[in-house]
Every structure is written in C-alpha cells, then in structure tokens.
Amino acid sequence: MKINVKHSHGSYSVFVFEDQLAQHLKKSKLLKTKNLFVVIDSNVYKLHWKKLYEDLNRESSILNVYKFSAKEKNKSHTELIKILKSMFDNRCRRDTLLVSIGGGITGDISAMAASIFMRGIDYINIPTTLLSIVDSSVGGKTGINFNSGKNLVGTFYQPKAVFTDISFLYTLPERELQSGLGEVIKYSFIAPEKEKTFFHRSFNIIINKNYNNFIKIISKCVKIKSALVENDEREVTGSRKVLNFGHTFAHGIESASDHKIKHGEAVVFGIITSLFYSYREKLITAEYLFENLLDIQPAVVPFKKYYKLINPEIVFKSMLGDKKNNSSGISLVLINQSNEILVNYSGNKNGIIKSLIDMKVWVKESSGMFKKETVEK
Numbered sequence: 175m176k177i178n179v180k181h182s183h184g185s186y187s188v189f190v191f192e193d194q195l196a197q198h199l200k201k202s203k204l205l206k207t208k209n210l211f212v213v214i215d216s217n218v219y220k221l222h223w224k225k226l227y228e229d230l231n232r233e234s235s236i237l238n239v240y241k242f243s244a245k246e247k248n249k250s251h252t253e254l255i256k257i258l259k260s261m262f263d264n265r266c267r268r269d270t271l272l273v274s275i276g277g278g279i280t281g282d283i284s285a286m287a288a289s290i291f292m293r294g295i296d297y298i299n300i301p302t303t304l305l306s307i308v309d310s311s312v313g314g315k316t317g318i319n320f321n322s323g324k325n326l327v328g329t330f331y332q333p334k335a336v337f338t339d340i341s342f343l344y345t346l347p348e349r350e351l352q353s354g355l356g357e358v359i360k361y362s363f364i365a366p367e368k369e370k371t372f373f374h375r376s377f378n379i380i381i382n383k384n385y386n387n388f389i390k391i392i393s394k395c396v397k398i399k400s401a402l403v404e405n406d407e408r409e410v411t412g413s414r415k416v417l418n419f420g421h422t423f424a425h426g427i428e429s430a431s432d433h434k435i436k437h438g439e440a441v442v443f444g445i446i447t448s449l450f451y452s453y454r455e456k457l458i459t460a461e462y463l464f465e466n467l468l469d470i471q472p473a474v475v476p477f478k479k480y481y482k483l484i485n486p487e488i489v490f491k492s493m494l495g496d497k498k499n500n501s502s503g504i505s506l507v508l509i510n511q512s513n514e515i516l517v518n519y520s521g522n523k524n525g526i527i528k529s530l531i532d533m534k535v536w537v538k539e540s541s542g543m544f545k546k547e548t549v550e551k
C-alpha cells in the first residue's frame with residue numbers, strides 16, 4: 175500500500191507493508207550512495223538492529239547510529255543538542271540523510287534535528303509503534319517538550335518518505351499497542367460517516383492483535399490524516415485542527431501525570447472528556463453522548479487502571495499552558511450532534527473540571543465487558 179502526501183514543496187510517500195523493508199528502501203532509491211545518520215530508539219535497537227543494519231547498509235554507508243532512550247523527559251532541548259552535536263562530530267553534511275527509527279518520541283525529536291541541522295537536511299521515518307504509524311509519522315510536525323509543556327518548541331518539516339513495516343509491532347509491549355489505539359479511536363470520530371462502523375470494529379481487532387487486518391486499518395488512518403494535513407499544512411486554516419479532538423485535555427492529563435499516563439492513553443481520556451464537555455455545552459444530547467461512549471467502550475477497558483492518576487485541578491492548571499490556547503483562553507476541540515468537530519471552542523474552568531470529573535466517573539463505572547467472540551469478521 176502506498177499513500178502520497180502532498181505539501182507546499184512537493185510530496186512524499188507513506189509505504190505500508192509487512193516485513194519488506196529492504197525491498198521498499200531499494201525501490202525508493204532514497205538511500206542510494208547516501209551517508210546516513212541513524213537515530214534509533216534504544217529498545218528498537220536491541221530488538222531489530224541486526225536486520226535493520228543489513229537493510230540500510232546495502233547501498234549507503236552509515237556514519238553513526240545514535241541510540242535514543244525514548245522517554246517524554248528526553249524529548250528535550252538537552253537531548254536535541256546531543257543529537258546535533260553527534261551529527262557534527264560524525265561529519266554529517268548537508269547531503270547526509272537522517273534516518274529516524276522508533277516511535278513518536280524518537281520521530282518528533284529526530285525530525286526536529288533534521289529540520290535545523292545546517293538549516294535542514296533530508297530525513298526518512300521508519301515508525302515502529304502503532305501510534306507513530308497511524309499518526310505522528312505523517313504531517314511533518316516535529317518538536318520537543320519545554321517548561322513541562324508538551325511539544326511547545328518545534329518546526330513543520332516534511333520527510334522524504336515514511337516506511338511503515340507492521341512487523342515491528344510484533345515486539346511492541348501491550349501497553350504501547352493500546353496507547354496507539356487511542357489515536358485510532360480519535361480517527362473513528364473524524365472519519366466520514368460511512369467508515370464509522372469499520373473503525374468501531376477495528377478496536378477489537380487491534381486489542382486482539384489480529385495483525386492480518388492492520389494494514390487496512392493503518393492505511394485508512396493515514397489517508398484521513400494526509401487529506402487533512404494537505405489542506406492545512408501548518409495548522410492555520412483549521413482543517414488540520416480536527417486532529418486535535420480531545421488533545422487539549424489529553425496534553426493536560428499527560429503532563430499533569432508527569433507522563434505516567436502515555437500520550438495515546440491521555441487521548442482516550444481527553445476524547446471522553448470532550449464528549450462530556452460537548453454535552454454540558456448542549457452541543458450534543460444525552461442519547462448521542464451515551465451512544466458514542468458505548469461505541470468506544472471496548473477500547474476503553476485497557477485504560478481503566480489509569481483514571482485514578484487524573485487530578486482535575488492539576489490537569490486544568492496544566493491545560494493553561496497548551497499551545498493551542500489563544501488570547502481568549504483555553505481552546506478546546508469539541509463535537510456536535512451532526513458529528514462535526516468544532517475547533518477553537520473557548521473552554522471555561524468550571525466546565526473543564528466538571529467534565530474531567532464526569533469522565534473519571536464514567537470510566538470507573540463502565541463495565542467495559544467485551545468478548546473476543548464479538549469481533550466481527
């Protein structure tokens with residue numbers, strides 16, 4: 175599967191496949207006679223480097239392999255400087271190709287390094303988590319955390335290509351797969367009406383690791399994201415902002431928990447809170463609210479154990495520093511009865527705290543029963 179993503183300076187392809195990295199790299203000719211600077215997640219290095227080395231080293235030479243410990247606290251200016259320093263120490267030049275291999279944390283920081291090293295060098299992305307495959311590897315947002323705020327410093331910088339090999343997911347810890355599910359749940363709200371059932375079925379497919387169906391699910395997510403980012407590359411006109419559904423809450427929840435709650439998990443809590451907030455604002459009816467909660471309930475089960483870490487007051491404080499905010503205050507992304515995502519919705523403290531409490535109560539009370547047999551073929 176190949177999906178083309180257009181941007182203001184050209185386009186790039188997202189290749190989605192299973193266990194054919196070498197063939198796809200060769201076919202793309204992007205590595206031919208290139209010097210490579212590899213930034214790789216240190217866990218992925220331990221599990222996959224031997225094979226990756228063979229795949230990368232065929233037509234190019236590797237200047238250095240920078241092993242990066244993928245933690246939110248390392249998505250920092252200190253680590254960014256270390257990567258840049260290593261690029262200089264290893265004699266990277268403007269024609270060096272940076273190869274980023276890992277999840278969203280590795281992708282965000284290494285793409286940022288590529289975007290500012292000598293005013294920008296080419297890079298390719300090989301995402302290895304479900305979250306980075308369905309979301310962060312597409313769209314050209316790079317970044318680091320700053321002053322305990324999420325992604326507050328960054329650039330827009332597009333890759334030369336994205337190589338998505340779903341066989342990396344076989345070694346992904348259970349919790350990380352479920353975190354990726356958080357962004358798939360988000361797509362179920364953004365997707366056109368006719369695809370909603372497909373997405374609702376995909377939740378159990380992912381939970382049950384039915385990998386045969388992953389390429390189809392991933393391709394649908396990437397197509398939705400690429401269409402939105404093509405129309406609004408730098409999140410100016412608005413269409414791209416729908417991708418932030420649940421995310422103002424999510425970033426607050428994630429930061430306030432000191433990242434004990436992972437990004438995709440926080441996105442799920444953020445989406446549920448957005449639904450409650452939309453209900454409080456009378457944008458949706460109680461019936462619509464509970465219909466939607468029921469649709470995502472099977473996927474919420476794995477996250478139940480983390481809701482206790484959420485303290486609404488602290489989350490609210492953390493939300494005050496979100497980069498989506500404008501001069502009129504906290505900017506939320508909500509939903510209305512016609513399934514339209516509403517961006518730039520001005521949020522108030524009372525509604526935010528109450529909706530966070532509603533969310534916690536619902537997550538606690540939701541029976542969350544689902545059975546493998548309910549997976550529809």
Ligand SMILES: NC(=O)c1ccc[n+]([C@@H]2O[C@H](COP(=O)([O-])OP(=O)(O)OC[C@H]3O[C@@H](n4cnc5c(N)ncnc54)[C@H](O)[C@@H]3O)[C@@H](O)[C@H]2O)c1
Nearest residue numbers: 217244277278279280302303305306310315342345346437
């Ligand atoms: N740029 C964007 O548009 C965008 C969009 C969404 C999220 N993000 C960012 O993405 C980040 C989250 O990314 P993530 O969920 O991929 O987390 P991550 O990069 O931290 O990876 C999760 C964990 O899985 C391990 N891992 C990665 N691949 C593995 C594999 N194949 N096998 C075994 N272990 C593996 C990592 O070592 C890490 O411990 C957040 O910082 C978020 O802000 C960015």
